[in-house]
Amino acid sequence: MNDDIKKQFEEYKKLVEKKLDEFIPIQYPEKIWESMRYSVLAGGKRLRPILTLETCKVLSGSYEKAIPTACAIEMLHSQSLIHDDLPCMDNDDYRRGKLTNHKVFGESTAVLAGDALLSFAPQIIIQKTKCGENEVKYETLLKVLEEFTVAAGAEKLIAGQVVDIDSEGKQISKETLKFIHENKTGALFKLSVRAGAILAETDEEKLNAVTKYAEKIGLAFQIMDDILDVTSTLEELGKTPGKDEKEGKVTYISFYGLEESKKQVSSLCTEACDILEKHGIKSDILKAVANSIKERVN
Amino acid sequence: MNDDIKKQFEEYKKLVEKKLDEFIPIQYPEKIWESMRYSVLAGGKRLRPILTLETCKVLSGSYEKAIPTACAIEMLHSQSLIHDDLPCMDNDDYRRGKLTNHKVFGESTAVLAGDALLSFAPQIIIQKTKCGENEVKYETLLKVLEEFTVAAGAEKLIAGQVVDIDSEGKQISKETLKFIHENKTGALFKLSVRAGAILAETDEEKLNAVTKYAEKIGLAFQIMDDILDVTSTLEELGKTPGKDEKEGKVTYISFYGLEESKKQVSSLCTEACDILEKHGIKSDILKAVANSIKERVN
Numbered sequence: 181m182n183d184d185i186k187k188q189f190e191e192y193k194k195l196v197e198k199k200l201d202e203f204i205p206i207q208y209p210e211k212i213w214e215s216m217r218y219s220v221l222a223g224g225k226r227l228r229p230i231l232t233l234e235t236c237k238v239l240s241g242s243y244e245k246a247i248p249t250a251c252a253i254e255m256l257h258s259q260s261l262i263h264d265d266l267p268c269m270d271n272d273d274y275r276r277g278k279l280t281n282h283k284v285f286g287e288s289t290a291v292l293a294g295d296a297l298l299s300f301a302p303q304i305i306i307q308k309t310k311c312g313e314n315e316v317k318y319e320t321l322l323k324v325l326e327e328f329t330v331a332a333g334a335e336k337l338i339a340g341q342v343v344d345i346d347s348e349g350k351q352i353s354k355e356t357l358k359f360i361h362e363n364k365t366g367a368l369f370k371l372s373v374r375a376g377a378i379l380a381e382t383d384e385e386k387l388n389a390v391t392k393y394a395e396k397i398g399l400a401f402q403i404m405d406d407i408l409d410v411t412s413t414l415e416e417l418g419k420t421p422g423k424d425e426k427e428g429k430v431t432y433i434s435f436y437g438l439e440e441s442k443k444q445v446s447s448l449c450t451e452a453c454d455i456l457e458k459h460g461i462k463s464d465i466l467k468a469v470a471n472s473i474k475e476r477v478n
Numbered sequence: 479m480n481d482d483i484k485k486q487f488e489e490y491k492k493l494v495e496k497k498l499d500e501f502i503p504i505q506y507p508e509k510i511w512e513s514m515r516y517s518v519l520a521g522g523k524r525l526r527p528i529l530t531l532e533t534c535k536v537l538s539g540s541y542e543k544a545i546p547t548a549c550a551i552e553m554l555h556s557q558s559l560i561h562d563d564l565p566c567m568d569n570d571d572y573r574r575g576k577l578t579n580h581k582v583f584g585e586s587t588a589v590l591a592g593d594a595l596l597s598f599a600p601q602i603i604i605q606k607t608k609c610g611e612n613e614v615k616y617e618t619l620l621k622v623l624e625e626f627t628v629a630a631g632a633e634k635l636i637a638g639q640v641v642d643i644d645s646e647g648k649q650i651s652k653e654t655l656k657f658i659h660e661n662k663t664g665a666l667f668k669l670s671v672r673a674g675a676i677l678a679e680t681d682e683e684k685l686n687a688v689t690k691y692a693e694k695i696g697l698a699f700q701i702m703d704d705i706l707d708v709t710s711t712l713e714e715l716g717k718t719p720g721k722d723e724k725e726g727k728v729t730y731i732s733f734y735g736l737e738e739s740k741k742q743v744s745s746l747c748t749e750a751c752d753i754l755e756k757h758g759i760k761s762d763i764l765k766a767v768a769n770s771i772k773e774r775v776n
Contacts, residue, residue, distance in 0.1 A: 212632045212640045263593060268565075268585035287566035288643055291589065295561060296632035298596040303627035306620055318616035322604055325623065329601035334510045334594035342510045345586055 185468045189230065192465070196229045197221065199251050203304050215285040215293035216300070220258045222276050227401075227469060228372040229254045235376030235390055238463040245316050246379045248308035249324055252301035253372050256332050259297035260341070260368075262290055269345065270423075277418035302328055316379060324375050331371035340364030349428040354435055365405070366398035389459035393466065396452035400445045400473045406431035407441055408476065449474050483766045487528065490763070494527045495519065497549050501602050513583040513591035514598070518556045520574045525699075525767060526670040527552045533674030533688055536761040543614050544677045546606035547622055550599035551670050554630050557595035558639070558666075560588055567643065568721075575716035600626055614677060622673050629669035638662030647726040652733055663703070664696035687757035691764065694750035698743045698771045704729035705739055706774065747772050 181189070200220055206213045229250035236246035243250075265272040265280040267287065272280050282290035302325055309316050331337060340363025347356060373390040408416075409424045410433060424431050432441045449470040456466055479487070498518055504511045527548035534544035541548075563570040563578040565585060570578050580588035600623055607614050629635060638661025645654060671688040706714075707722045708731060722729050730739045747768040754764055 207633075209637055209640045209644070211644070212636060216632065259593075263589055266586075266589065268589060288564075289640065291561055291564065291566060292632075292636050292640055295557075295592065295596060295630075296636045298593060299627045299631035299636075302600060303624065303631060306624045306627065311617075311620070318620055319609075321620060322609070322616055326601065326604045329597045329604065332593075333597035333601060334514065334590075335505075338510060338590050338594045338597075339507055342507045342587065342590055346507070346509070 181468050181472065185464050188465055189468060192230045192233055193226045195247070196226045196233075196250060196254060199247055200254060203248075203251055203308065204300070211285065211289060212293055212296060215281060215289050216297055218284060219262050219275075219281050219293065220255055220297070222258075222278055224254075224257075224276055225472075226254060227472075228257055228368055230465065231369065231372035231394070231469060232376040234463055234465040234469075235373045236380045237376075238461055238466065239377055239382040239386060239390075240380035243376075245309065246376050248304050249328075249375045249379060250372075251308075252305045252328065253368065253375065255297045255301040255304070256328070256337075257368055259294045259301070260337060262294040262297070264341070266290060269341075272419060272423075274419050298332065301332075317381075320378060320381065323378050327371055327374055327378065331367045336363050336367035340367065347430065350430070352430050357430060357432070357435070361399055361402040362395075365402040366395060369394040369398035369401065386459060386461065389455055389461060393452045393455045393461075393470075396448045396455070397470050397473055400448035400452070400470070401476075403432045403441050403445050403448075404473055404476050406433050407438065407445070410438065446474055479766050479770065483762050486763055487766060490528045490531055491524045493545070494524045494531075494548060494552060497545055498552060501546075501549055501606065502598070509583065509587060510591060510594060513579060513587050514595055516582060517560050517573075517579050517591065518553055518595070520556075520576055522552075522555075522574055523770075524552060525770075526555055526666055528763065529667065529670035529692070529767060530674040532761055532763040532767075533671045534678045535674075536759055536764065537675055537680040537684060537688075538678035541674075543607065544674050546602050547626075547673045547677060548670075550603045550626065551666065551673065553595045553599040553602070554626070554635075555666055557592045557599070558635060560592040560595070562639070564588060570717060570721075572717050596630065599630075615679075618676060618679065621676050625669055625672055625676065629665045634661050634665035638665065645728065648728070650728050655728060655730070655733070659697055659700040660693075663700040664693060667692040667696035667699065684757060684759065687753055687759060691750045691753045691768075694746045694753070695768050695771055698746035698750070698768070699774075701730045701739050701743050701746075702771055702774050704731050705736065705743070708736065743772055 204213065204217050204220060232246050232250035232253055233243040237243040261275060262281045264270050265275055266282055273283055274280060281293060305325060305328065309321055311318055311321055340360050343356065344360045344364055370391055373394040374387065377387045377390050406424065409421055412421045436444065452470040453467045456463065502511065502515050502518060530544050530548035530551055531541040535541040559573060560579045562568050563573055564580055571581055572578060579591060603623060603626065607619055609616055609619055638658050641654065642658045642662055645658065668689055671692040672685065675685045675688050704722065707719055710719045734742065750768040751765045754761065
């Protein structure tokens with residue numbers, strides 16, 4: 181990433197963090213809002229909201245109308261991590277180098293903070309997006325909300341989580357692994373670009389192109405997750421490494437080995453950039469997101 | 479309730495159950511959909527969706543356009559019960575005379591089924607409500623979704639749950655108890671009538687009237703809950719009775735005693751009916767709902 185792109189990237193990230201901070205006020209009962217803020221404002225790469233903002237910008241010239249949706253998608257991502265880390269799920273103590281939500285606020289608050297974020301995210305889309313003539317059309321916002329609720333639910337994200345949990349310690353097929361990856365990780369990447377594209381009122385061709393781009397980088401991101409679980413330390417990763425093997429989880433590496441998996445990540449990122457190129461979508465940031473996945477350390 | 483009203487009531491209930499069954503298909507991965515269906519289709523009085531349908535009907539002449547929203551509100555209600563019953567929350571084994579969701583499907587699936595319902599409910603509102611000219615306006619549906627997400631979130635329902643959990647074993651004030659009741663129970667009753675009224679495109683006066691009606695019956699319903707916890711058996715209640723005292727929970731009865739609490743339920747139900755009368759809202763069903771609360775056995 182050259183310095184100019186790095187700067188743009190940082191600006192998006194700062195904007196997202198400023199807006200997330202603004203959108204989630206502390207109010208009574210403080211504990212639940214603090215718990216929501218703890219996880220949403222715990223850092224992270226903010227890749228998903230950056231995808232939403234940049235996709236909207238490259239397809240319509242501005243990203244402002246996508247800010248609430250971008251933040252909502254990051255809230256949904258945080259929600260899935262809070263519940264994923266619960267004792268009855270992955271039972272993780274660390275996330276992004278900090279104690280997990282339930283370790284700080286207790287299990288019942290962590291469950292409720294996740295629940296609250298699931299409703300608060302679409303609430304922010306509705307309340308903070310400017311609608312009406314010359315602004316986002318009501319019908320368009322409903323489309324965004326439909327994409328959002330479908331991606332968050334039992335047809336996508338939660339389908340991936342359920343099959344993932346059910347697969348622990350089992351010898352699963354490549355197809356099942358693909359299903360888990362496409363839904364548990366891929367669905368949110370797809371939502372991120374599609375929501376941006378829908379807000380940009382783009383055409384079918386470009387919507388399909390960014391969707392394919394997101395499928396590629398979503399898969400690359402997940403394979404990289406499997407790789408990092410093997411090759412990283414707790415400090416680098418910010419969460420406990422080596423969990424997949426310990427839990428007898430089948431990963432990309434079980435099927436393809438470490439080197440071949442790395443090669444696949446590289447190919448997928450190149451293919452993602454080629455798709456954009458082919459459809460005349462010129463965005464250094466979208467390319468940089470793809471390339472950053474190859475260089476992930478956490 | 480006379481036979482005619484009882485029949486109308488039953489018809490609404492059957493419609494809601496038929497539609498809930500239709501709206502939640504079994505699909506891959508089956509376990510999560512079965513878990514969602516288990517709780518949503520576990521029976522219950524269906525008071526909230528009936529309130530939505532009847533409020534829409536009495537204010538606009540028909541209830542059809544409110545069917546998806548009515549069902550979504552019942553899904554939200556089920557969701558709150560699934561998570562409420564979790565070991566880290568109320569730790570209940572029985573609900574509506576059946577084993578609780580996590581007892582049948584395991585804790586992780588119960589958490590995810592609740593999460594899934596939180597997104598599936600607004601998804602159903604968006605996908606199943608007919609929108610456009612001569613149908614529900616897009617802007618109106620966004621208002622309904624806003625009411626829905628606010629009621630479900632940390633400003634209402636979850637605020638009530640958090641304060642409720644935090645109050646266990648503590649000597650709380652009447653104001654705190656009121657806050658819990660208004661948010662934990664009242665918010666969904668209010669949402670039920672307000673969503674129906676918004677879909678009916680009613681005026682501010684009538685919207686306020688049904689809101690006040692819902693506040694009264696919501697409070698009456700919750701006081702009755704406190705009463706039944708003291709006076710009922712497991713068979714009658716369908717869930718474990720005597721829990722409040724065992725957990726050192728302050729309830730209406732701690733402040734007012736059993737007899738005075740019963741009187742308050744009666745007054746609130748009468749006041750609720752009077753509000754409707756005063757604003758020319760003539761609905762035998764809404765009156766019957768209010769009166770049914772006095773006669774609740776579960």
